[in-house]
Amino acid sequence: MSNTKKAMDGGKWITVSTVISTLFQFVQVAVLARLLSPADFGLVGVSNLIIAFFQVFANLGFSNSIIYKQESDRNVLSTLYYLNLTVGVVIFILIHLTAPYIISFYHEPRLAQVLNLSSYYFLIAYFGQIYMFLLEKELKFKSVAIIDITGTVMGSIVTVTLAFNDYHELSLIIGALVMQSVKSVLQITFGLRFFMPRLFFNINNIKEHLRFGIYNMGDGFLGYIQSNTDNIFLGGMLGVKMLGYYTIAYQLCVFPIMKLNPIILQVAYPILAKMKENTADLKKSYLKILDFISYCNLPLLAGLFITADGVVPLIYGPGWEQTTDLIRIFVFVGIFICLSHPLYTIAFTKGKPNLLFYLNLGTLIVKVPLVYVFGTYWGVTGIAIAFLLTTFLNMIVNFGMVHYLIGDFIGDFSRNIAKPILFCLLMVGLISLYRLFIGESGLMNVLAEIGIGGAAYLLLTLTYKLSYAELNAYRQGIL
Incomplete structure (x- = not known):
């Protein structure tokens, strides 16, 4: 199949995935707006800011370098995989250590439970993340679409169900964790044929990926700050x-x-x-x-x-x-x-x-x-x-x-x-x-x-x- 044909086929599947996922998330927000208060959405907004901040560092910029270099070396991919898992654990710990300062900045005690639950995202997401990069590299967009649709549908169902049962802001957090858990399982399931990790770790093997990722990660960090400055200031200044x-x-x-x-x-x-x-x-x-x-x-x-x-x-x-x-x-x-x-x-x-x-x-x-x-x-x-x-x-x-x-x-x-x-x-x-x-x-x-x-x-x-x-x-x- 030519690259053009692959692009058209990929575009078809990503379009289907995007339409379905967007529809479910749009309906979810519309339903939750009638069940939750603006303050509930604000609390989840703070949690999303924290997750987005640590996501900048979580894959160390490897997503784009894997595709750019068309990486297929099993030793290199194994090193990247274990490094990502390690970073996920470190981020999980950092969120718990910094939570008191975040709560103090926003003057909102309810953030404690929100941040505690949100931190588990980093113990879930990075088991399957590298497989998503490989599926995109191999232009397997049908698999990418199935993963996205299934995760979004399951997450939305859980979120709305919990909101109806008075879980308030926690319904959004738990729903997001369920969505990511489903996605991680499916990413591994679809991606194992392209990569099976071996017991190998050598940081010297990934120097080129690290060099590529430094600017990528730096750009992500600055992009996060400049994109979310308004949210950070707004929550602190206006509540x-x-x-x-x-x-x-x-x-x-x-x-x-x-x-x-x-x-x-x-x-x-x-x-x-x-x-x-x-x-x-x-x-x-x-x-x-x-x-x-x-x-x-x-x-x-x-x-x-x-x-x-x-x-x-x-x-x-x-x-x-x-x-x-x-x-x-x-x-x-x-x-x-x-x-x-x-x-x-x-x-x-x-x-x-x-x-x-x-x-x-x-x-x-x-x-x-x-x-x-x-x-x-x-x-x-x-x-x-x-x-x-x-x-x-x-x-x-x-x-x-x-x-x-x-x-x-x-x-x-x-x-x-x-x-x-x-x-x-x-x-x-x-x-x-x-x-x-x-x-x-x-x-x-x-x-x-x-x-x-x-x-x-x-x-x-x-x-x-x-x-x-x-x-x-x-x-x-x-x-």
């Missing part, structure tokens, strides 16, 4: 309740972006890694990735911007109206993030993870003072605006790095993105007219607005973007 509002708004706008983009990026990286010396082809692929991401993400975000005040009470119920203004800010954050994502694929393909490190370092230097000042004067809205400004600046520098790696692309990119932007403006205009002359509240009006917007964007795309030959090619690739 976990406001963090709960902020988290829900962020999830509604940015969570779909973080789920949709990997449909193509997760498939693209192993393919691009096999043609890393051909800059011309990389440039064409980068532009295609941007084009695809633009057409998928922009209409969703534009539609959410215009319908936010009707969508929020329908999805989350009463008491979450305060998230509406935050959502409209995060819509633009989501746009800048989705356009910035493809750099990561190009940087790893070209063996330049150091660029990502410098990008996140610069963004962090700008973001920290902005978040502190804006948060001090304008509260949660100010923090969201600070996040918006730094995300925009990050995207501008991001494009400059892409230019350095693959050459000039702005002209082609500008011509490509003009159509989806215009289609979105027309879509928003039609929805605005409906809201003005017919109505904007209630289930039927919201559904009508979604239908009008979706139909308008689809019709414009089919008329002015996709030819019959392209549609037929996509159809044949998917079937």
Whole structure:
């Protein structure tokens, strides 16, 4: 099977996985918003911050180096495997040692049990992690999809069941642990044919992976700090309740972006890694990735911007109206993030993870003072605006790095993105007219607005973007 065919097949399976997983998690949040308080979501948000922080160090940047080097040496993989397990145990211990300081910072005693349970993630996840990297390296995306779907479904069922039985914030933590346990078991089951660990450990064998991972891990650390500065400051300055509002708004706008983009990026990286010396082809692929991401993400975000005040009470119920203004800010954050994502694929393909490190370092230097000042004067809205400004600046520098790696692309990119932007403006205009002359509240009006917007964007795309030959090619690739 050719790489192109593998990419199409992989894209099909990752799409199925993403749609199902996103649907289950979306329904889960909608149900939990009616059962849990904003403070409960804030507590889990703090726990997620801690887990995400330690995840930066947990795989030591090996995920991308294994794919980049197309690693298959059993001794090397065994050393990486045991090193990962060791790091997981160390992180488990560190979370318990630092928990009192975290609880003191947020002034929230309930965090003790949340952090204690969350720490077990690192005793579970890294038994199967290396097998996931190998499945992606071998382009076994059907297996990846089955693992993701099964874990998400089981985790969501457990989470909602516990929430109905008054486990409050712990329902989210336990559900996440169940999800990761299922995934780890399946990762090992599907991946054992590619790698069986042997009793071998030699740090000298993985020096190249360590060198690759240093910048990768450094970039991850800085990326974590600059991406979560707003959450860290917000929880400490304004409390976990406001963090709960902020988290829900962020999830509604940015969570779909973080789920949709990997449909193509997760498939693209192993393919691009096999043609890393051909800059011309990389440039064409980068532009295609941007084009695809633009057409998928922009209409969703534009539609959410215009319908936010009707969508929020329908999805989350009463008491979450305060998230509406935050959502409209995060819509633009989501746009800048989705356009910035493809750099990561190009940087790893070209063996330049150091660029990502410098990008996140610069963004962090700008973001920290902005978040502190804006948060001090304008509260949660100010923090969201600070996040918006730094995300925009990050995207501008991001494009400059892409230019350095693959050459000039702005002209082609500008011509490509003009159509989806215009289609979105027309879509928003039609929805605005409906809201003005017919109505904007209630289930039927919201559904009508979604239908009008979706139909308008689809019709414009089919008329002015996709030819019959392209549609037929996509159809044949998917079937």
